[in-house]
Amino acid sequence: MVELVVYGVVLGSVIALGAIGITLVYGIVRLANFAHGEFMTAGAYLALLVVTVVLPWLGVPDGTFGPLSFGVRMLVAFPLCMGVVAGMAVLIDRLLYRKLRLKNSGPVILAMASLGISFIIRMLILIIWGADYRFYRPGVLRPAMDLPLGIKIRPDQVFIIATVLVLVVLLHLFLQKTRMGKAMRATADNTELALISGIDTEAIVMWTWGIGGGLAAAAGILYGIDVQLHPGMGWNFLIPLFAAAILGGIGNMYGALVGGLVIGIAEQVSTAWLTPTYKLAVAFMIMILILFVRPQGIFGERSR
Amino acid sequence: MELGGVIAYIVSLVIMASIYAVFCLGLNIQWGYTGLFNIGIAGFFCIGAYTSAMVTMPMPGGVLAKYVHQLFGLNLPFVFGLLGAALVCGLVALIIGVPTLRLNEDYLAIATLGIAETFRLIFNNERWLANGPQGLMGLPQPLHKLIGERHYDFVYLGIVLAVMLLIYLLIERGIRSPWGRVLRAIREDEISAAASGKNVFRFKMQSLVFGSMVMGVGGALYAHYTKAISPDVFTPLYGTFIIWVMLMAGGSGNNKGAILGAYAIWGIWIGSDFLMDMLPAVIRDKGPYLRFLVVGVLLEVILVYRPQGILGEEKKVSKLMDS
Numbered sequence: 067m068v069e070l071v072v073y074g075v076v077l078g079s080v081i082a083l084g085a086i087g088i089t090l091v092y093g094i095v096r097l098a099n100f101a102h103g104e105f106m107t108a109g110a111y112l113a114l115l116v117v118t119v120v121l122p123w124l125g126v127p128d129g130t131f132g133p134l135s136f137g138v139r140m141l142v143a144f145p146l147c148m149g150v151v152a153g154m155a156v157l158i159d160r161l162l163y164r165k166l167r168l169k170n171s172g173p174v175i176l177a178m179a180s181l182g183i184s185f186i187i188r189m190l191i192l193i194i195w196g197a198d199y200r201f202y203r204p205g206v207l208r209p210a211m212d213l214p215l216g217i218k219i220r221p222d223q224v225f226i227i228a229t230v231l232v233l234v235v236l237l238h239l240f241l242q243k244t245r246m247g248k249a250m251r252a253t254a255d256n257t258e259l260a261l262i263s264g265i266d267t268e269a270i271v272m273w274t275w276g277i278g279g280g281l282a283a284a285a286g287i288l289y290g291i292d293v294q295l296h297p298g299m300g301w302n303f304l305i306p307l308f309a310a311a312i313l314g315g316i317g318n319m320y321g322a323l324v325g326g327l328v329i330g331i332a333e334q335v336s337t338a339w340l341t342p343t344y345k346l347a348v349a350f351m352i353m354i355l356i357l358f359v360r361p362q363g364i365f366g367e368r369s370r
Numbered sequence: 371m372e373l374g375g376v377i378a379y380i381v382s383l384v385i386m387a388s389i390y391a392v393f394c395l396g397l398n399i400q401w402g403y404t405g406l407f408n409i410g411i412a413g414f415f416c417i418g419a420y421t422s423a424m425v426t427m428p429m430p431g432g433v434l435a436k437y438v439h440q441l442f443g444l445n446l447p448f449v450f451g452l453l454g455a456a457l458v459c460g461l462v463a464l465i466i467g468v469p470t471l472r473l474n475e476d477y478l479a480i481a482t483l484g485i486a487e488t489f490r491l492i493f494n495n496e497r498w499l500a501n502g503p504q505g506l507m508g509l510p511q512p513l514h515k516l517i518g519e520r521h522y523d524f525v526y527l528g529i530v531l532a533v534m535l536l537i538y539l540l541i542e543r544g545i546r547s548p549w550g551r552v553l554r555a556i557r558e559d560e561i562s563a564a565a566s567g568k569n570v571f572r573f574k575m576q577s578l579v580f581g582s583m584v585m586g587v588g589g590a591l592y593a594h595y596t597k598a599i600s601p602d603v604f605t606p607l608y609g610t611f612i613i614w615v616m617l618m619a620g621g622s623g624n625n626k627g628a629i630l631g632a633y634a635i636w637g638i639w640i641g642s643d644f645l646m647d648m649l650p651a652v653i654r655d656k657g658p659y660l661r662f663l664v665v666g667v668l669l670e671v672i673l674v675y676r677p678q679g680i681l682g683e684e685k686k687v688s689k690l691m692d693s
Contacts, residue, residue, distance in 0.1 A: 098476035100409070100483075165674050174407045174475050175673055178614065181409060182669040185611055189663040193656045301606070305487060308480045347491050350484035357469040357477060 069217045070334045076223045076292060078330020079230035083285035084303055085310035085322040085329075086237065087278030093254035093317025094274045097163065098177045101184035102282055102307060103300030104191075109151045109283025110290040110299065111191050116143035117202055133221035135208050136291060144287055148280040155279025156272050158183060164268075184301070191297045200295040226288045233284060234323060237277065241319065246273055254317045305346055306333065309353035315363030324364065328352075381523045383640055384633075388530045389591045391632035393613045395537050395625060396584030402622035402683075403545055404577040405557035407475045410482030412609025413489050414459045414582050418589025419599045420493065421458045422451035423506045426594070439498050440506065448512035452533070452590045459586030463579045471574045478578075486610065493601040505600025509593055530591055537584055538625055544580075545625075553577055554623075607662060612639070615669045621679030630680060639665070 084106055091099045121128070121139045129137040162183070166176050210218035241247035246269075253260040253270050261267060286300060310329045314321020332352055333345040340348070356363065393411060400406040429435075429443035444450070466485055470478040494503050513525050544550050552573050555563040564570045593599050603609075612635065620631020639661065646657040653660070672679065 092476075098479065100479075162670060162674070169674075169677075171673070171677065174405065174479075175677065177407065177476055177479060178618075179670060179673050181611070181614070182666045182673070185607070186663060186666040186670075189659045189666060192659040193663065305480070305484050312477075312480075341495055343491055343495055347488045350488050353484065354469060354481065357473065357481070361469070361473050361477070 067335070067338065068215050070338060071331055072217055072219060073223075074331030074334035075327060076219075076226055076330070077334055078327035079227050080285045080289050080292070080326075081303065081306050081310050081330050082323045082326025083230055083233065083281045083288070084307045085314070085326045086234075086319050087281045088307050089311040089314065089316055089319060089322040090250070090254070090274050091278045092311065094250060094257075095159075095163070095271050096173055096176075096257075097180060098173075098308075099278070100177060100181040100304065101158075101187060102278070103302070103304040104184045104187035105151055105155060105279050105282035105300065106286030106289065106303055107191055107295075107297060107300035108154065108187055108286070109147050110286035110295050111195055111200075111297075112147040112150055112283070113140070113143040113287045113290065114195070114200055114202060114295060116146060133209070133211070134225055135203055135220075135222050140202065140287075140291070144284070147287060148283045151283035152276040152280035155275040155282075159271065159275045164271075184304075188297055188301065195297065197297060202290060202295075220292075222291055226292055229284070229288060233281065237281075237319065240277075246270070250274060302346060305353070306330075306349040309349040309356075312353055312361075313356050313363055315365040318363065318365050321363055321365040378523060381527055383636070385523065385527050385530055385595060387633045387636040388527075388534050389588055389595065390613060390616060390636055391629040392530075392534055392537060392588035392591060393585055394617045394620065394628035394632045395534070395541055396581045396588060397613055397617050398581075398622060398625060398628040399541060399545075399553075399577055399584065400581035401617065402624065402628070403550065403557060404553045404574060405475065406471075406574060406578055406581070407479040408482045408578070408581070409479045409606075409610055409614070410484070410486035411585055411613050412604045412606055413482065413486030414462070414585035415589040415592070415609045416486070416489050416493065416601070416604035417462055418455035418459050418586030419593035419604070420500050420506070420589075421586070422455040422590030423509050423593050423599060424500065425454040426451040426510050427506065427508070438501050438504075438506070440501060441499050448510070448594065451594065452587050455586035455590035456583035457586075459589070460579045460583040463582035464575070467575045467578045471571055471578065483606075486604070486606065490601050490604055503601060505598065505603075507598040509597045509599070511594055511597065526595060530595075533587065533591060534629070537587065538629065541584075541625055549573075549576075611662075612665065615665055615672075617679075618669060618672050618677075619679055621681035621683065623683035624679070624681045627679055627681035634680070635665070 084102060087105070088099060088102050091097055091102070117139045121142060126139055126142065128139045131137055162179055163176055166179055208220050208222060210220050213219055241251055249260065249265045250270050250273060252263070253265060253267060257267065289299065306329050310325035311322050312325070313328060314323070314325030329349050329352060333348050336345065336348040393415070396414075397408065397411060400408050424440055424442055425444045425446050426448060427440070427443045428445035430438040430440065462485065466478070466481050470481045493500055496502065500506055511522065511526065512529060514522060517525050545553070552563065552568050555566070555568070556570055556573055560570055616631040616635040617628055618631070619635055620629070621627025642661050642664070643657070646654055646661070
């Protein structure tokens with residue numbers, strides 16, 4: 067049981083990274099981004115491309131770091147792919163969402179456009195990589211370490227939790243200390259007031275997409291390291307991501323972090339009684355429950 | 371292909387397009403007239419198909435009972451299958467509507483998406499319910515004894531067209547009534563509709579339930595056409611996304627547009643299949659993905675450059691009033 071909770075924290079930290087992006091984009095751009103899962107998939111597959119094709123071609127050697135299942139190549143690919151997906155998210159906004167915003171298309175039209183983007187990205191991945199499951203390093207043994215209380219955990223999973231922690235702290239510092247971060251929080255709280263105060267909302271929108279896209283890519287790669295890659299992986303994360311974002315209160319980054327952990331732990335613990343394929347349904351049920359009891363989320367205050 | 375084969379092919383094409391047209395009509399009630407964002411059409415598709423299957427099929431007996439499990443088998447006529455599908459889909463819509471319709475539009479979208487995925491999981495995992503991943507086979511077809519297997523598609527085409535027309539007339543009638551005008555008022559401006567003393571939540575709920583019932587009928591029509599259903603049919607791609615593209619292409623808020631969109635997009639979809647055959651083998655293997663990619667891009671183009679679709683919404687709001 068304790069072991070399931072620990073695995074839940076691993077899964078939950080991946081969900082949290084994605085959910086933070088969802089909640090920021092929803093809070094600031096006012097868009098329910100149904101393509102967010104595909105940002106994760108795109109990040110994971112781009113990293114596969116860099117690790118297995120680009121870096122070997124450049125002659126970058128690959129070892130493994132101690133007990134971890136990856137080496138230098140992944141360390142290069144990780145930030146690189148975060149940057150690429152961040153750029154991709156900004157580009158999609160410029161080419162599509164911004165046009166729709168300027169035409170005053172309602173929020174639902176934008177959400178529908180994001181649904182279209184999600185299918186477009188997924189189809190591109192299927193065309194390039196095919197529908198099979200992939201691994202960053204096929205055939206590598208990944209032994210587990212023994213912790214007290216009989217918990218078995220793989221070194222990769224410790225790395226995942228640590229990486230998420232670092233990224234969240236960095237984002238926290240960005241939002242609290244920098245001018246842009248403060249402007250972002252102000253816009254999330256009250257867009258009109260932010261506009262009147264002379265905040266450049268278009269710049270904020272771009273930063274939001276960049277951060278959301280980058281974190282999603284990180285989440286996708288970490289999930290790929292922990293489990294495997296599949297073109298449908300991001301789509302399957304969509305419900306847990308929204309569940310986490312709603313649970314924590316839309317627009318609230320810290321809420322999304324807690325929400326992600328709660329959803330992740332609930333999904334893993336449920337496997338004690340349910341088939342693991344039902345994880346997604348568990349996340350969905352929690353979301354419906356929250357919508358019934360407290361639609362503004364645990365930390366949400368804004369009332370509609 | 372000889373002439374008989376061509377005609378048979380065209381008939382099967384029109385049957386599928388008409389079934390999709392039924393889904394588009396259902397979605398048009400929700401999105402076109404009320405502005406409800408349902409992206410879990412596949413869920414109602416799935417529930418409608420399974421309900422109708424189990425209402426019309428007998429409980430498996432003898433040796434078959436060892437291999438085929440289903441929750442119930444009522445062995446009732448086809449019409450009861452359609453009604454049962456509508457009823458169950460309406461109930462599911464009611465349950466989703468209660469927590470989501472008071473909130474922002476996007477919550478309904480996420481909830482319907484969740485329902486679609488959850489039902490697919492349940493049908494896949496629970497063998498006792500409807501035979502798990504193998505699904506159900508040998509669904510009965512109405513009026514099958516009257517005419518031989520060879521020309522049966524013509525009969526079914528007639529049935530599908532009749533059901534489609536009936537639903538079309540029903541919606542046209544509803545939408546030109548005071549009820550329909552309230553729906554449009556809610557779509558345009560919820561707050562002023564509420565200020566005019568309309569119970570927005572109730573009207574939205576009626577629209578959601580009515581539209582979902584129509585989708586349930588669509589699912590039933592599909593199930594009895596293919597005679598075999600399994601959970602992997604009801605994917606977000608074939609069950610939800612393509613229907614959205616059809617409605618947006620044809621013109622949301624216009625029932626003729628909904629039908630036109632279904633025929634046009636299904637025609638393009640099937641036509642592109644022939645195009646794929648002409649391409650080199652390397653690309654042909656990626657055919658289905660390429661076609662969905664094109665459909666996705668098509669949706670974005672419509673959203674940006676022609677959000678009203680081919681036909682756009684009709685101005686006429688009442689049969690008693692000229693536009």
